Amino acid sequence: MTANDDLERRLADFYAIEAPRRAPDWVLTxxxxxxxTTRQRRAAIALPSRFRHVNVYAKAAAAIVAVxxxxxxxxxxxxxxxxSGVGQVPTTRPSPxxxxxxxxxxxxxxxxTHTLGPGFPVMITFDVxxxxxxxxxxxxxxxxxxxxxxxxxxxxxxxAIIDNVVADPCGTALKSPPVGPSVDDLVAAxxxxxxxxxxxxxxxTLDGYQGKSFVVTAxxxxxxELRTWATADRTNGVSPGEVNLVRIYDVAGARxxxxxxxxxxxxxxxxxxxxxxxxxxxxxxA
Amino acid sequence: xxxxxxxLARRGDREAFSVLAGGAVDRLYAxxxxxxxxxxxxxxxxxxxLVRAWRDLPTLRDVxxxxxxxxxxVVRACADIGxxxxxxxxxxxxxxxxxxESDRTGELADRDQIERGLRRxxxxxxxILILHYYVGLSPSEAAxxxxxxxxxxxSRLHYAIEALRAAIAAEERISVGALREGRTA
Numbered sequence: 001m002t003a004n005d006d007l008e009r010r011l012a013d014f015y016a017i018e019a020p021r022r023a024p025d026w027v028l029t030x031x032x033x034x035x036x037t038t039r040q041r042r043a044a045i046a047l048p049s050r051f052r053h054v055n056v057y058a059k060a061a062a063a064i065v066a067v068x069x070x071x072x073x074x075x076x077x078x079x080x081x082x083x084s085g086v087g088q089v090p091t092t093r094p095s096p097x098x099x100x101x102x103x104x105x106x107x108x109x110x111x112x113t114h115t116l117g118p119g120f121p122v123m124i125t126f127d128v129x130x131x132x133x134x135x136x137x138x139x140x141x142x143x144x145x146x147x148x149x150x151x152x153x154x155x156x157x158x159x160a161i162i163d164n165v166v167a168d169p170c171g172t173a174l175k176s177p178p179v180g181p182s183v184d185d186l187v188a189a190x191x192x193x194x195x196x197x198x199x200x201x202x203x204x205t206l207d208g209y210q211g212k213s214f215v216v217t218a219x220x221x222x223x224x225e226l227r228t229w230a231t232a233d234r235t236n237g238v239s240p241g242e243v244n245l246v247r248i249y250d251v252a253g254a255r256x257x258x259x260x261x262x263x264x265x266x267x268x269x270x271x272x273x274x275x276x277x278x279x280x281x282x283x284x285x286a
Numbered sequence: 287x288x289x290x291x292x293x294l295a296r297r298g299d300r301e302a303f304s305v306l307a308g309g310a311v312d313r314l315y316a317x318x319x320x321x322x323x324x325x326x327x328x329x330x331x332x333x334x335x336l337v338r339a340w341r342d343l344p345t346l347r348d349v350x351x352x353x354x355x356x357x358x359x360v361v362r363a364c365a366d367i368g369x370x371x372x373x374x375x376x377x378x379x380x381x382x383x384x385x386x387e388s389d390r391t392g393e394l395a396d397r398d399q400i401e402r403g404l405r406r407x408x409x410x411x412x413x414i415l416i417l418h419y420y421v422g423l424s425p426s427e428a429a430x431x432x433x434x435x436x437x438x439x440x441s442r443l444h445y446a447i448e449a450l451r452a453a454i455a456a457e458e459r460i461s462v463g464a465l466r467e468g469r470t471a
Contacts, residue, residue: 007451008419014400015320015420023315027329031311031336032304038337040298040344 108133109144113281116142116159122251124159124258127281129274146274155262155271157278162229162248162257165189169196170224172235183250186257187212190229190246195219204247207284209256211249218242229257239263245275251284258282292349295340303343306352307336313421314360320416321364321409331367335360357421357431361413403453411446418443 111130115123128144135145135156145156164174165186179189184201191198196219201212218226220241227235228244238244238261245260260279262271288309294302314335318328338359346355404412417428429439 007447007454010396010400011415011447011450012419014397015416017397018320018401019316019420020319020325021312021316023311023332024329027315027332028308028311028336031307031333032300034333034337035300035303035307035340038341040340041342 114144122254122256123285125281125283125285126157126278129277132278144278155260155275157258157260157275157282160231160257160259162186162231162255164230165193166227166230166235169193169218169226169228170222172227174230174235181253181255183210183212183248183255186229186248186255187214190214190216193228195222196228204249206247206249206282209249209251209284211247211256213245213247216244216246218244241265243272245272245279247279247282249284256284288352289349292343292346292352296343296346296349298344300340303340307339310356311336314356317357317360317416317421318364320420321361321413322367327367331360331363334367335363338363351430354423354427354430357417357423358433361417361432364413365409399454399457400450402457403450406453407446407449410442411449414439414442415446415450 109128109132111128111132113125113127115125126144129146132144132146135143142160143156143158146154164178167173167175175189179185187201190196191201191214193216197217199215201214204211204213216228218228218238218240222240226238226240228238229236242261242263247258249256249258258279260275262275264271288306291302291306295306311332315328315332318331318335319325322328322331335356339356342359346352404415407415414428414432417423417431418425423431425440425443426436428443429436432439434442
């Protein structure tokens, strides 16, 4: 046995003897009492890994970001019958409870109307076009995207809760103090991203929820890794020239972002039409 | 079974979380106690870690990694408390009680020697030793729990054990020197 072996054995013996066997009972009791009055963090949505370093695929069609949000967990905020989006006509929708949801691990999804996967704090329904699949799916991360085209990611639509915006798109630091709590605050911060182009925000309503719609285009000629907005978990990255059709809704005080991302250079595919098709099918049930 | 409980707790099921907490509290407390070397602070760290775990559970992506995630939280809770302790200027006196002659060959002396050696290590070094030699985590698992690259965890583990060995050797030299001086005085 080497000297180190002996020392390692002695150390293991030391810990085995020194470590307390039990925590005082009140530690657990007190903890659970605190838990009873502690709310869990919102299920903020982190974008799928394919979007995290999307700049690595510069010039490739990008995808994503976006949506959804929080609300009181009982969720009886259903507001049926409202008009949706810009110029949309209210339609009769099937009950969300009988719709298929995104598969837990992503992957192929049958075309048609789906809900976000289980665990999401807000019930959202949307139509998935043929050839699209779940590109991220967990209780805190939901998005769908077109299949890869020539090795490049296709357009995509994501659902997330956005907490803040980067101070500089070429850096990682977020704004401090953080962006204010309203939809307008968030829209203004995103629209003000240095060297990004943003259209004027338009008022929209979806299922009774007020929001803003605008388009954000990342600068095309840049060598830095571009970042935009951040969930509670991570900061979103975009590729140069990537376009995001952003819709942000106020759902019970929470800002729900639904964003469709595409790249104008994605050969032959009308990315914008694809993401708009999905975006226009989105409904917030609660 | 645990993954089901984690999944339920992640969705807000407090009963499921209470079962998870009940199964983890002793382990977390032991880790906190070994890291902080103070019972009251360890109690605080354990409570803090479990409340953080409840609060942040919805952000846990992989329920299979709940244990490693929990270890990471308790290590962070200890680090936070350690920082607060340092900011508050609270220092712990390192005991310098010399073991008796008869103890020197016994288990007590052996443990005392390890104890003294550990006190010379940084908190980061002590933590990885605890995760590896007490909790039984592999370097890869410890890296996950500490949220550091595997190479960093391996390196930290290597240098921690080397530092401990050096600290013990140094103390042995001092002790032997003191004994010789005592005999020649």
